[in-house]
Amino acid sequence: MWCWRRMLRISWQEHKTNVFDRNLIGEDSVTLSSKIYKNKLQYFGHISRRAGDNLEKIFMQGCVAGSRRRGRQKLRWTDGIKELTGLSINVAYRSALDRQKWNYIINRVTQGQP
Template structure:
């Protein structure tokens, strides 16, 4: 069912008898290579982190500020800052 939609969007007729490999090649030529969504999310997070650290606003203060209290016992929840460091 997935190829039916892409074939229709590419304007390929069923009479053309194109293979799935040909359809995949045309998709890559039309929109570029496949990029993993997780990679895009990581890039955007790093981009925003750089933007926020260069500014002097509230976001920078909150990201760099630490709470006087310690963290709770047990397994710690992952913080946004911990996620950026990975």
């Protein structure tokens, strides 16, 4: 916000709210969490659509042999994808191959619609 205020030449003494600044910019009610979710899902779709055997795709789809430790399990990156989309990781992967379908899912998640 400080950077935007400098560009718009709004002094801190004017006591303008952040909402007022966002309306001037044209960025109404985009929250930081929705931006993070959108970037995370876009990256998942990007990696899912990549061709060949690249390292990111192998890590994302890979399954390590063995069992997890006792106690509360640490969250994996794919667990976050499952929680955001409400889909299993295999269904999310297949959905990401179709760009239009994946963009619809991203918009649904970032808009807060069920």
